[in-house]
Amino acid sequence: MRICGNLEIEVALQSVLNVLKNIMPLDRFYLEYYDPAYRSMRTIATATSTSCSKMDILTPLSTEAQESAGLTDLPDDRKVYIFEKPYERAISREMLEFHGIPCSSLMVMLLKSGEELLGALVLITESGNYTNADAQRISMLHEPFVIAMSNALKHRELLSLKDLLMDENRFLHGELHRMSGDEIIGANFGLKEVMYRVGQVAPLDSPVLLLGETGVGKDMIAKAIHYSSSRSKGPFVTVNCGAIPDTLIDSELFGHEKGAFTGAFTQKRGRFERADKGTIFLDEIGELPLQAQVRLLRVLQSKEIERIGGTKTITLDIRILAATNRNLEERVKKNLFREDLWFRLNVFPIWIPPLRERKSDIPALLQHFIGVKSRELKLPGIPTVSPDSIPLLMDYNWPGNVRELQNVVERALILNPAGPLTFEHLIGSSSIGTTSARSAEKTDNLDEKISLHIKNVLQKTRGKIHGPGGAAELLGINASTLRNRMKKLGIPYGRISRARTDEI
Numbered sequence: 001m002r003i004c005g006n007l008e009i010e011v012a013l014q015s016v017l018n019v020l021k022n023i024m025p026l027d028r029f030y031l032e033y034y035d036p037a038y039r040s041m042r043t044i045a046t047a048t049s050t051s052c053s054k055m056d057i058l059t060p061l062s063t064e065a066q067e068s069a070g071l072t073d074l075p076d077d078r079k080v081y082i083f084e085k086p087y088e089r090a091i092s093r094e095m096l097e098f099h100g101i102p103c104s105s106l107m108v109m110l111l112k113s114g115e116e117l118l119g120a121l122v123l124i125t126e127s128g129n130y131t132n133a134d135a136q137r138i139s140m141l142h143e144p145f146v147i148a149m150s151n152a153l154k155h156r157e158l159l160s161l162k163d164l165l166m167d168e169n170r171f172l173h174g175e176l177h178r179m180s181g182d183e184i185i186g187a188n189f190g191l192k193e194v195m196y197r198v199g200q201v202a203p204l205d206s207p208v209l210l211l212g213e214t215g216v217g218k219d220m221i222a223k224a225i226h227y228s229s230s231r232s233k234g235p236f237v238t239v240n241c242g243a244i245p246d247t248l249i250d251s252e253l254f255g256h257e258k259g260a261f262t263g264a265f266t267q268k269r270g271r272f273e274r275a276d277k278g279t280i281f282l283d284e285i286g287e288l289p290l291q292a293q294v295r296l297l298r299v300l301q302s303k304e305i306e307r308i309g310g311t312k313t314i315t316l317d318i319r320i321l322a323a324t325n326r327n328l329e330e331r332v333k334k335n336l337f338r339e340d341l342w343f344r345l346n347v348f349p350i351w352i353p354p355l356r357e358r359k360s361d362i363p364a365l366l367q368h369f370i371g372v373k374s375r376e377l378k379l380p381g382i383p384t385v386s387p388d389s390i391p392l393l394m395d396y397n398w399p400g401n402v403r404e405l406q407n408v409v410e411r412a413l414i415l416n417p418a419g420p421l422t423f424e425h426l427i428g429s430s431s432i433g434t435t436s437a438r439s440a441e442k443t444d445n446l447d448e449k450i451s452l453h454i455k456n457v458l459q460k461t462r463g464k465i466h467g468p469g470g471a472a473e474l475l476g477i478n479a480s481t482l483r484n485r486m487k488k489l490g491i492p493y494g495r496i497s498r499a500r501t502d503e504i
Contacts, residue, residue, distance in 0.1 A: 002015040002016045002019065003016055003141065003144040003145055003147075003148050008054065009031065009044070009045045009054065009148060009149075009151075009152040009155075010045040010046065010047055010052040010053055010054045011052055012148060013029045013031065013045055013046070013047035013052060014029075014047035014048070014049070014051075014052035016029075016141075017029050017047050017048070017049060018049055020137075020138075021049060023137065024128075024130070024131075024134040024137065024138075025105070025125035025127070025128025025129065025130065025134075026123055026124075026125055027048065027049075027124055027125050027126045027127075028046065028047070028048050028101065028123075028124040028126075029045075029046060029047045029048075029121065029122070029123060029124075030043055030045075030046050030095075030121070030122040030124070031043070031044050031045040031046070031119065031120075031121055031122075031149065031152070032044065032095075032119055032120055032122065033117075033118060033119030033120065033149075033153075034066075034069040034119075035058065039060070039061060039066055040058040040059055040060045040061055041058070041059045041061060041069060041091070041095060042056065042057070042058055042059075043055055043056075043057045043059065043099075044056060044119075044152060044153075045152070059094065059095055059098045059099075061090075061091065061094060062090060062094065064090040065090040065091040065093075065094050067090075068089060068090050068091035068092075069091055079109055079110055079112075079139050079142050080107060080108070080109045080110075080135040080136075080138055080139045081107070081108050081109075081110075081135075082105070082106075082107050082130045082131075082132070082134075082135055083105070083106045083107070083108070084105055084129060084130075086103050086105070086106040087103075092106055095122075101124060101126075102126045103124050103125070103126060104125055104126060104127055104128065104129065105124075105125050105128060105129040105130045106122065106123070106124055106125075106130075107122075107123040107130045107134065107135060107138065108120050108121070108122050108123075109121045109123075109138055109139065109141075109142060109145065111142070111145055111146045111149045112146065113146050113150060118146060118149045118150060118153065119149050119153075121138075121145055121149075123138065190353060190357070190358020190359075190360055190361040191352070191353075191358065191361070194221060194350060194351075194352055194353075195224070197348075197350050198221060198224050198225055198228065198350070199228070201225065201348050201350075202224075202225045202228035202229045203228075203229060203230065204229075205319050206347050206348050207300065207319070207320045207321065207322065207344065207345055207347050207348070208222075208225060208321050208322070208347070208348050208349075208350060209285075209322050209323070209324070209328075209345045209346050209347070209348070209349045209350070210222060210321065210322070210323035210324075210349075210350050210352060211323070211324065211325075211349055211350065211351045211352065212323075212325065212351060212352035212353070212354065213325050213354045213401055214325045214400070214401065214403070214469075215355075215400045215401035215402055215403030215404060216352045216353070216354055216355070216401045216402060217352065217401075217402050217403075218283065218323040218352055219238065219281065219283060219323070221350065221352060222238075222279075222281040222283075222321045222323065223236060223281075225279070225321060226278070226279040226281075226319075226321070229279070229319070231277065231278050231279055231319060234275075234276075234277040234278030234279070235274060235275050235276075235277070235278035235279075236275075236278055236279050236281065237271050237274050237275040237278065237279070237280045237281065238280075238281045238283060239252070239253065239271050239280065239281065239282050239283065240283045240284055241282055241283065241284045241285055241286075241287045241288045241292075242283075242284035242287035243284075246289045246291075249288070249289060249291075249292045250291070250292055250295065250308055251268065251270070251308055252270060252271060253270050253271050253272055253292060253295070253296070254270040254272060254295060254305050254306070254307055254308060255267075255268045255269045255270030255272075255273055255305075255307040255308070256268050256270075256307050256308035256309055256310075257307050257308065257309040257310040267307070268307075270305070270307065272299060272305050272316055272318065273305070273314065273316065275316075275318045276316050276317055276318060277317050277318075278318065278319075279318065279319045279320075279321060280318055280319070280320055280321070281321045281322075281323070282296075282320065282321070282322040282323070283322075283323050284323070284324060284325070285322040285323065285324045285328075285345065286324040286325075286326035286328055286331060286337060287326075287468070290336075290338065293337065293338045293341050294338070296341060297338065297340060297341045297344060299316070299318075299320070300320060300341070300344045300345075301344070303315060303316050303317070303318065304316065320345075322345050325469075328342050328345075328346075329342070354398070354401050355398040355401045355402055355404075355405065356397050356398050356401075359394050362390075362393055362394055362405070363390065365402060365405055366385065366390075366393065366405070366409065369405065369406050369409040369410075370382060370383065370385070370409055370413070370421070373406075373409055373410045373413050374413060377410075377413055377414070377417070379413065379417050383413065383416070383417065383418060383419025383420060383421055384419045384420045384421070385419075385420060385421045386420040386421060386422045386423075388422070389421060389422050389423045392423055393405075393423060397456075397459070399459050399460040399462075408423060409421075447489060450485075450489065451489045451490075451491060454471070454475070454482070454485070454486060454489070454491055455491060457471045457474050457475055458471050458491075460474070461474065465479050465482055465483065466479040
């Protein structure tokens with residue numbers, strides 16, 4: 001009961017020693033095992049009548065002592081061995097000398113589970129001598145000591161894994177902070193004003209609304225705000241409001257109780273609960289259904305939620321960041337977005353400029369993405385960039401912004417992993433963009449200007465005409481009206497148009 005009655009193996013050893021010392025000579029316990037990877041004896045715990053400690057000490061062994069550790073020099077297959085002259089045996093001599101312990105007699109009980117040798121319990125007396133009766137008594141404790149040793153080793157393994165996870169967590173937090181905070185590409189050039197505003201608002205708990213086109217890096221700015229704030233050690237939870245079906249949005253955001261609806265077999269914590277003590281980032285907030293907008297407004301006002309089917313009010317400590325590529329003011333006018341929610345979110349808006357307005361960042365972004373993607377693709381080295389390709393990249397309009405540049409770099413590395421990278425697949429699209437712009441400046445013909453403008457918008461939407469983010473919405477006209485206008489101007493649409501934009 002003393003052996004297995006404590007989770008701390010060193011405390012259990014001391015408790016047992018204080019009982020056994022009354023019936024046999026005993027001054028010190030050691031619990032150890034041979035570690036073949038280091039060719040050393042690893043001591044994991046020790047105890048005397050007045051002290052005990054958990055440890056992790058490696059004792060290097062000579063070749064002779066290593067053979068002893070392999071039990072090749074033992075005469076028979078007993079559980080307990082007595083060494084009346086411990087300094088004559090290599091392994092015991094080296095262990096005693098390494099730890100600086102006087103010893104007149106030494107007893108070792110091998111801890112075996114089946115055929116597996118887990119380790120050994122070493123009993124040391126400084127002035128007495130062990131007898132066969134002592135060996136018999138200690139052998140009666142073999143099974144509980146095996147259990148204790150096994151548990152100690154498993155506990156050590158769990159602690160090691162925990163330390164490893166904590167180390168990995170610290171590393172990843174550092175990497176995220178590095179990537180999202182101090183070293184955002186363009187922080188000193190095209191995004192200088194953005195990062196200044198991030199520095200202003202990050203220490204506060206005010207909601208922030210990030211505005212900008214798709215692919216400008218709103219998620220990276222959101223991470224920069226979180227990891228530059230006092231909440232940096234808390235969770236950062238991202239929700240893509242446009243990717244969750246309307247029927248599931250409430251459950252995803254606010255969670256549900258068991259039996260709240262068909263299929264709710266267990267209780268579920270929502271994203272808001274998971275973000276407690278941290279930050280929640282609501283991406284594409286403009287796509288949030290009106291019903292969910294009402295509940296989000298309550299969270300902003302009171303920092304409280306209720307799970308679906310629940311009656312308990314849950315108080316949260318969270319910061320809310322939101323992002324959209326939509327004109328929320330226009331959506332408010334169309335009754336697609338609540339005005340009160342708009343006012344709550346629009347406390348501190350940050351506009352992130354598109355890549356075409358900060359082309360000075362392209363060389364740095366290019367270098368960054370080439371390094372990242374080369375490692376992801378496991379290339380033997382980092383390819384160089386052809387000098388002729390830089391003007392090509394600088395002239396391109398980048399309708400897909402930073403995300404498109406990232407994809408272009410990955411495509412170039414796949415096509416030519418050895419380098420130099422030329423980005424020849426961009427020539428067609430680049431010439432279309434620059435030629436269209438120059439032609440629009442030269443011509444005074446209204447139809448030609450309208451035609452070029454429609455083509456540029458179609459390039460941004462990848463040929464999409466109807467629906468959210470389509471060319472009709474960007475132009476502010478009905479989709480059927482746009483198709484009739486395109487037909488009149490001879491602009492192809494449908495499969496042909498999408499195929500061409502895909503080539504771009």
